[in-house]
Amino acid sequence: MVVNVGVIGTGMIGTYHIERLSTQLAGARVAAVFDVAAERARQVADSVGATAHADAHDVINDDGVDAVVVASPGDTHAEYALACIKAGKPLLSEKPLATTVEDCLAVLEAEAGHGRRLVQVGFMRRYDAGYGRVKAAVDDGSIGEPLVVHCVHRNPVVPDHFTSDMLQTDSVIHEIDTTRWLLGDEIVAATVLTPRSTPLAAAHLRDPQLTVMETAAGAIVEVEMFVNAQYGYDVRCEIVGSEGTVELETPSAVSLTSGGRRSRSVPVDWKQRFGAAFHAEFEQWIAAAATGHVTGPSAWDGYAATAVAVACVDALESGRRVPVSLVDQPAMYA
């Protein structure tokens, strides 16, 4: 069976997904698209034989659409997730699930009303081979009890419109999700420290930032978030346990030795680093969507991540330690 996918948002990330769905993966086709940039949407639709709708809800409610990918701006995600749930269609929403805790809770409530999972949040790192091995090492007891987590998340540069809070809501949110998933634990408080900013960032930007989070079980997670690191795209993660540690490595395929140095390349961007993870994410989502439901990161995961990210922004702006408290987890997410 072929899953007919509707895609909301035909910007950079939406187009990236459309190409994968259309030309690389078995079992799916793009049936309909929408973007506020209508001309752009039409061109993309034409290139893959899809229909361009004038309204995002028309994509969701299109009878020829079996499942939906939401790749529009973050503040529209909740509206579309609610509409997909109402239509009973599986969706893969790019992170965040929603930009406010309230909106996340509305999605949780709607999905609870539906009674079965339809929402998957696009935390693609869970599909990365390296993160998978880190999780395996935690789960199989190789490192004992997790006590401390060290994370590094560096981008070479960001566009000018990128603001200080976005380091937390757009970037650290990945570490929030991976930590929750790797440890099987919830984050209960956050503090954000800001060293002097790099002279290579926009004047308005606090960059880098050091986020320190505490988990319910008592682990401490520290994240260096640096979006103007210049040299490349570098994501690291070490889980320090009572009997050992496990560390994500920066993938590299060859080493070059010349001029007195032996060197390996660093990924240039997230597409290079996590392309295979996106591929696996969509492969599994299509297989699940073909059955009418989903299995990956849930609306609960999306809610928890947003709740923590919101606390991180508060911590950044206030300079204080900000506690996070979550509602009781609905049974369907246990």
Place this chain on the structure above:
Amino acid sequence: MVVNVGVIGTGMIGTYHIERLSTQLAGARVAAVFDVAAERARQVADSVGATAHADAHDVINDDGVDAVVVASPGDTHAEYALACIKAGKPLLSEKPLATTVEDCLAVLEAEAGHGRRLVQVGFMRRYDAGYGRVKAAVDDGSIGEPLVVHCVHRNPVVPDHFTSDMLQTDSVIHEIDTTRWLLGDEIVAATVLTPRSTPLAAAHLRDPQLTVMETAAGAIVEVEMFVNAQYGYDVRCEIVGSEGTVELETPSAVSLTSGGRRSRSVPVDWKQRFGAAFHAEFEQWIAAAATGHVTGPSAWDGYAATAVAVACVDALESGRRVPVSLVDQPAMYA
């Protein structure tokens, strides 16, 4: 458009390809299969909605088949390649193209008669990201002129029926192809040295073997082939140039530190090491086959590899340096 693929051979490797064509890649479906184990072929065919034919030539000549994958035993490859050329259908033949130089030449001649490339040989390493970067470093001048190539090719174990000559024809043949491709150079002579054999190999087996090859341009290539290395599947390659060297690295995604050691895992087998290369190989072959021709490793490459492998077997058995001479390269392969 969907390419309807016929697959000859539903053993381990054939099934591996069928699964990829059926469930992982866009643009293809398995339409027909054949295997001398008819019941096995029927089961595989049923699982993917294909037809099981009673004769391999029926697969090739099936009107519903656009392109053919040959994954049967090596000594049948030439026959099926010739049949595919006669039928004007693109094929992807697992290595070797043929087990004898004569059979390879027959395929070359037939393809020349057709006037356009139809034959691709399954040297999947050319699609490996690491080998691709090695080639890029050679081609962009990063290491100067290539002078020496060091290769290591280790399997953890082999089945009992694996014989000493198969280290050359089944295993070193990969290094023969990668070397030719990486250097853009032909191999003109081979010598094979045999140290004492590992006590962990079958008594009849000379394992490991050290193959030393010379290229037309004067480079020397040495290959340690070891098929009972126990510890894992390990493929290494270093090109030593006049100004630097480039080395393939063993992929690893995490490191684990415990008990006094920091360690990374070694791939367990060729599927783990080269799974992504097979994926890319088929992705590109399908795209090319959809246009009625192919672009990857050619019949010429298959011929040259077999000619060198045959020389290596002679060198192994005679203990002498064995020259390799190739026929003139037809213009269509230049």
Place this chain on the structure above:
Amino acid sequence: MVVNVGVIGTGMIGTYHIERLSTQLAGARVAAVFDVAAERARQVADSVGATAHADAHDVINDDGVDAVVVASPGDTHAEYALACIKAGKPLLSEKPLATTVEDCLAVLEAEAGHGRRLVQVGFMRRYDAGYGRVKAAVDDGSIGEPLVVHCVHRNPVVPDHFTSDMLQTDSVIHEIDTTRWLLGDEIVAATVLTPRSTPLAAAHLRDPQLTVMETAAGAIVEVEMFVNAQYGYDVRCEIVGSEGTVELETPSAVSLTSGGRRSRSVPVDWKQRFGAAFHAEFEQWIAAAATGHVTGPSAWDGYAATAVAVACVDALESGRRVPVSLVDQPAMYA
């Protein structure tokens, strides 16, 4: 010329230094020793042809002693430093210079009165080849402006008498010194976070601890201090700059591949990791002491390190961010 060295303290570290001075380094001999364990001191003295004195001050004031090594318990260091200054003899004091800020200031004042440096504090990491290269990379601009420093300091185990504050005063004090030295910057505030403790530590111990320090120039330094890490002795340091990063590597001389893993050993203890640094430290101290003065880490460095370590203990116990303020730096240390 041979420098006649008096050694106060013949415990583990004192004996370690005596062996180096007596049998490995040119230009020095051990002339006199003292330890509160008089019998132990006598045995050590006999083994190297030195005199065992009944009082530490007799070592310092022995006419046959040119320079002094202080390797007694930390709370005696200030007394002996003051006595050495009074006697006009160069000394190498194991860290800390003194256990209280007041005592450190007394030593600073005495040395100022002498008018020339006599005191060197045993921060041996400054003599480690790796740290030296980290400093070179900071100083030559390779990484741009330092913004964040990540440190890891792990011991396999500690004895039962090791207390929670000692993680700061005995262990993190090394990172305090290296950070000050690497950045050429002073630490102005400290916070200490404590995750749940490892189940493998003594019940009274908070272990690991995460120390976060701020520098005058605005860099942030975070140190994971973990004294029951089990797997080995592991010291790491990464300086993140505006244009790149430099990282200390764990020294390893070979890799072993077997059983599916490629592994390198981790140092077992500080002697293995920093033995060469101690060697270089003493080599340079002897050369300097032969001229009647010293050049390594100064009394000012010792004072600053103690002031920060004391703040860290306060931060650990109070759970608060604790500012550090130093007296004005005397000109002789500039």
Place this chain on the structure above:
Amino acid sequence: MVVNVGVIGTGMIGTYHIERLSTQLAGARVAAVFDVAAERARQVADSVGATAHADAHDVINDDGVDAVVVASPGDTHAEYALACIKAGKPLLSEKPLATTVEDCLAVLEAEAGHGRRLVQVGFMRRYDAGYGRVKAAVDDGSIGEPLVVHCVHRNPVVPDHFTSDMLQTDSVIHEIDTTRWLLGDEIVAATVLTPRSTPLAAAHLRDPQLTVMETAAGAIVEVEMFVNAQYGYDVRCEIVGSEGTVELETPSAVSLTSGGRRSRSVPVDWKQRFGAAFHAEFEQWIAAAATGHVTGPSAWDGYAATAVAVACVDALESGRRVPVSLVDQPAMYA
């Protein structure tokens, strides 16, 4: 006790040893020196308070000399070794023991006549920490039975007077010795292959060369010797055993990440790579010489290494496989 050392040869390597003996190591002093460049010898002697003799034999026979270091040109080594044996004085001879097999045998015979070891050959790699760990891994069974040895030995450049045979006699001789020592096995045949030479070498030079050696126990050793590798000084060694492999690593203390690459430095020359090995070699030689005999690489090792190196030169020049046969090993070397 202080060992009074006489040094024959005050060129680059001799001066290097004199500095170590005079200023870095305990237990030795340089008492007398000789060099054919008399003025140079006098300056060096003055700088360390030694006597400059007009004849090398005067150094050996100087009553104030307890032990001798021979660092003169290779073709003088045998003469001085014989004189030292006659004088009953321990010596450390830079490699080779002698440049001809006949001269080596004369030294063996003379030492046998003396009845006790006096001769140590300067194969300093045996004192390198990495090689020590490689040997430990072979000896403790970690890799099973050694079957193949891969060696790489690269210098950045050589002076113009360096000739093709010197790649074997001056450079590969180190691999000859380390292999014999690591495997506890003798080399019984050698072949040398020559790829096209690097365009960056002198026109007369065959560089690189690939030496393939066979051992009595049946292992095969291949050595890439490349003396104009440009990028640095790089020595590698992997022992491939029936159950695993052990590999020497290139020492590096830090990694630098900038401009899209993570890199480590490669040693620039043999002093940087093997300085600590020379240090350990001399430390142990002094301790042994103080007792009147020596313990390191023996005259037998020197003889075997020269015998193999001579065969390698024959193999290089003839293009043939050249067998090596050794005399029976005198009991005192067993």
